Amino acid sequence: MSGADLLKGKLKDWQERFNGNDVHSIRLQVATMLSRSAFYRSVNESRKFLAEDEDGEKQANGMLHRLIDEGYLTMHVAAIRRLVDRGQSSGPKGVNSLYGLVKDIKDSAALLTRANTLAARELEYDFEPIKERAFEDGRGKGGVSRAGWFESEWWHSALDKLSGVIQPNRDPNDAPTSESFERLLEQLALHGRNVQDYGDKHVAHAALPESRATLHPEDQSLSLAKLWLAERVVIRLVSFISLYVLNGHSFGGVPIPQFDQFEHLEKPFVASEAFDVMKKQWDLHSKEIRACNDWFWDRPLADGTDVWAEVPEDGTESSSD
Numbered sequence: 230m231s232g233a234d235l236l237k238g239k240l241k242d243w244q245e246r247f248n249g250n251d252v253h254s255i256r257l258q259v260a261t262m263l264s265r266s267a268f269y270r271s272v273n274e275s276r277k278f279l280a281e282d283e284d285g286e287k288q289a290n291g292m293l294h295r296l297i298d299e300g301y302l303t304m305h306v307a308a309i310r311r312l313v314d315r316g317q318s319s320g321p322k323g324v325n326s327l328y329g330l331v332k333d334i335k336d337s338a339a340l341l342t343r344a345n346t347l348a349a350r351e352l353e354y355d356f357e358p359i360k361e362r363a364f365e366d367g368r369g370k371g372g373v374s375r376a377g378w379f380e381s382e383w384w385h386s387a388l389d390k391l392s393g394v395i396q397p398n399r400d401p402n403d404a405p406t407s408e409s410f411e412r413l414l415e416q417l418a419l420h421g422r423n424v425q426d427y428g429d430k431h432v433a434h435a436a437l438p439e440s441r442a443t444l445h446p447e448d449q450s451l452s453l454a455k456l457w458l459a460e461r462v463v464i465r466l467v468s469f470i471s472l473y474v475l476n477g478h479s480f481g482g483v484p485i486p487q488f489d490q491f492e493h494l495e496k497p498f499v500a501s502e503a504f505d506v507m508k509k510q511w512d513l514h515s516k517e518i519r520a521c522n523d524w525f526w527d528r529p530l531a532d533g534t535d536v537w538a539e540v541p542e543d544g545t546e547s548s549s550d
Contacts, residue, residue, distance in 0.1 A: 233348035236340040240349055240475070243334065246325050247475055253325045255312070256480075259467055262308040263483045266460060268490060269301040293498065303432055306451070309459050310428040313421030327463060328417055334474060335410030341474070343388045344401035347381060354401070356381035380477065387473050413466060420462040427451040
């Protein structure tokens with residue numbers, strides 16, 4: 230099998246992992262992460278406008294805002310942690326991470342020659358005559374066709390940058406080095422370390438003090454600034470791979486909502502008539518938890534006699550109490 234055919238197969242695999250419709254494709258992982266981050270930052274900024282009481286305290290429900298903060302932090306840490314995961318990149322037990330994808334590209338860097346890149350995409354290597362004819366035919370006709378030459382010219386220019394050559398010195402064997410991709414992986418691991426280590430010790434695992442003590446001093450805590458720096462590192466690498474290896478165009482930015490993402494935010498979060506049922510739900514949960522205190526090991530951990538087994542579908546407590 231020729232190098233071009235091997236690269237064609239690799240590109241198909243990389244495209245599926247990067248742009249595919251699977252819920253864990255890089256594109257969907259990143260798009261979800263960016264939408265969540267943009268909305269959280271919007272909500273966080275809105276707190277400046279909360280009304281204050283006579284003591285200067287914000288008139289906002291503390292538990293709700295802590296839930297928003299903790300939920301965002303946990304979900305965003307997990308999202309970045311998954312993207313920088315250095316686990317197995319393919320196979321039945323594999324994970325689809327940005328790190329794994331770039332590592333696979335690095336390991337196949339020798340296939341990314343100028344000749345293979347054009348041939349794998351079924352593009353003409355020598356595009357200049359086609360371009361010249363297109364411009365000749367387009368004179369006086371209001372436009373020049375890009376068919377047959379434009380994409381070829383783009384990928385030649387991309388290979389110039391990736392391989393560090395100038396146009397007069399182009400050669401079919403020009404290719405980026407695996408060392409260049411290795412440097413990208415090192416930077417991704419370095420800037421993702423803080424988020425990944427924090428996620429390992431505080432989100433994915435309840436690490437003991439001696440385990441947490443093994444963290445790099447800079448990784449003992451995680452600020453929003455560090456979190457958003459790691460996010461930008463991920464996006465820069467995603468855009469680079471999209472532009473220069475896979476698609477010929479950058480990844481893009483925050484997805485444009487197909488709805489008003491701020492709709493109804495000016496309205497109360499809870500209707501006043503809902504407070505009674507909210508209290509009932511709080512009390513019901515408290516009752517369920519208290520009932521667990523009476524359990525002994527001569528009964529199954531779940532035996533059908535739990536309080537919640539008696540709760541009607543409407544969520545209210547049983548009238549038998």
